[in-house]
Amino acid sequence: MKKILLLGATGSIGQQTIDVIEQHPDLFELVGVSAGTSEAALHDIVARHPGIQVVGMAVAPETAFEGKKTFVGEDNMTECIQNCDYDLLVNATVGFRGLKPTLASLNKGVDVALANKESLVAGGALVRKTLEETKTRLYPIDSEHSAIFQCLQGNTTREVSRLIITASGGSFRDLDRSQLRDVSVEQALAHPNWNMGKRITIDSATMVNKGFEVIEAHYLFDLPFSQIDVVLHAESIVHSMVEFADHAVMAQLGSADMRLPIQYALAYPQRLDLQEEKPLDMTKTRDLHFRQMDEARFPMLRVAYEAGEKEGNAGAIFNGADEQAVEMFLRGKIGFLDIETSIQKALEHVEYIQDPDYEQLAQSDYKAREFVKNYWS
Ligand SMILES: NC(=O)C1=CN([C@@H]2O[C@H](COP(=O)(O)OP(=O)(O)OC[C@H]3O[C@@H](n4cnc5c(N)ncnc54)[C@H](OP(=O)(O)O)[C@@H]3O)[C@@H](O)[C@H]2O)C=CC1
Numbered sequence: 001m002k003k004i005l006l007l008g009a010t011g012s013i014g015q016q017t018i019d020v021i022e023q024h025p026d027l028f029e030l031v032g033v034s035a036g037t038s039e040a041a042l043h044d045i046v047a048r049h050p051g052i053q054v055v056g057m058a059v060a061p062e063t064a065f066e067g068k069k070t071f072v073g074e075d076n077m078t079e080c081i082q083n084c085d086y087d088l089l090v091n092a093t094v095g096f097r098g099l100k101p102t103l104a105s106l107n108k109g110v111d112v113a114l115a116n117k118e119s120l121v122a123g124g125a126l127v128r129k130t131l132e133e134t135k136t137r138l139y140p141i142d143s144e145h146s147a148i149f150q151c152l153q154g155n156t157t158r159e160v161s162r163l164i165i166t167a168s169g170g171s172f173r174d175l176d177r178s179q180l181r182d183v184s185v186e187q188a189l190a191h192p193n194w195n196m197g198k199r200i201t202i203d204s205a206t207m208v209n210k211g212f213e214v215i216e217a218h219y220l221f222d223l224p225f226s227q228i229d230v231v232l233h234a235e236s237i238v239h240s241m242v243e244f245a246d247h248a249v250m251a252q253l254g255s256a257d258m259r260l261p262i263q264y265a266l267a268y269p270q271r272l273d274l275q276e277e278k279p280l281d282m283t284k285t286r287d288l289h290f291r292q293m294d295e296a297r298f299p300m301l302r303v304a305y306e307a308g309e310k311e312g313n314a315g316a317i318f319n320g321a322d323e324q325a326v327e328m329f330l331r332g333k334i335g336f337l338d339i340e341t342s343i344q345k346a347l348e349h350v351e352y353i354q355d356p357d358y359e360q361l362a363q364s365d366y367k368a369r370e371f372v373k374n375y376w377s
């Protein structure tokens, strides 16, 4: 029985992780959960999983979690890690706040199934150093990285010539830049293929998500940026591809259902049965299309490659500025294209640090957010 500690239990990835765990009660046991403010949803999960030892929340619960060690406040996730006996951390929280628990679990010597891409975007070098020192492992949950991980089974990255990450194009794929100025929050949240949390859905529309995924791939698979490409694939059926030295191209295909990559990360190296509402049926599949990315249409992709190549705290500034700008866009404080401006200006103005430790990354995150707030005030 694998004991799972789940951060971000009430979110999109969190709820799908619980579904996977509930499909395999003989293999997985949920022993800890954390969330921000969704108390009712957390009580519901705790009631269904008697093995839960620890509960974390960002704010104090109105009704106590009877018989459970409960941790409250911004450090609730690391406190859960320190006070829980578990075999695998599933990090499905959103934002820079996910980096600290990723590092805490690896330093405790426990592997991490990682959905929280911000851990690698903001702190990739530090995470990689910690993995080497602690001899722990990361299992990717992000669909593209899971696809690449699956395609790499039986091979090493030394045999790889390129990773080819697919991008759906997001909610505004078919609009040109002049049409983006006045788009609404509601339109931006209508992703054509995936049902996800708000932050990542907006990031998908700005192409920041794909930029993050390029940086994430660099750290997960230890390949230079020159060997990581992105192609536009509107259908989100091919989840990514790996081209090998002999020009063989391996791809992983599936429906737009995150439970497959989540389950693969939890059960690796096994493949288990998975109940899906709409499993992929290639006889009913529309044509598959692939197009080169238009960098003038999606400038955030180039910005991501540059921030990734720059290393240091550039990823933390990129992510921090985006987190703040997306939050302001969702509250109607800035327009859609102002998200791009926020990121570009923060990368120009927030002090660059070559080899940051965790505290310096947290400072860079804070400074990027403050910069964006002040820029639009
Ligand atoms: N959704 C998807 O399909 C995919 C997501 N990812 C990545 O996975 C991560 C999670 O995404 P997603 O599930 O969409 O996000 P959601 O917004 O749906 O969920 C976020 C989770 O984090 C919790 N949380 C928020 N603030 C805090 C806090 N201060 N302390 C502890 N927990 C907190 C939320 O709790 P509460 O409910 O109380 O707010 C919620 O459980 C992101 O990094 C995203 O980029 C990657 C690939 C696909």
Ligand SMILES: CC(=O)[C@@H](O)[C@H](O)COP(=O)(O)O
Pocket: 142, 143, 144, 166, 167, 168, 169, 170, 194, 200, 203, 204, 205, 209, 210, 258
């Ligand atoms: C499901 C998942 O992994 C998301 O990151 C998804 O990739 C978003 O799709 P696009 O960013 O390609 O629109």
Ligand SMILES: [Mn+2]
Pocket: 142, 143, 144, 213
């Ligand atoms: Mn993805």
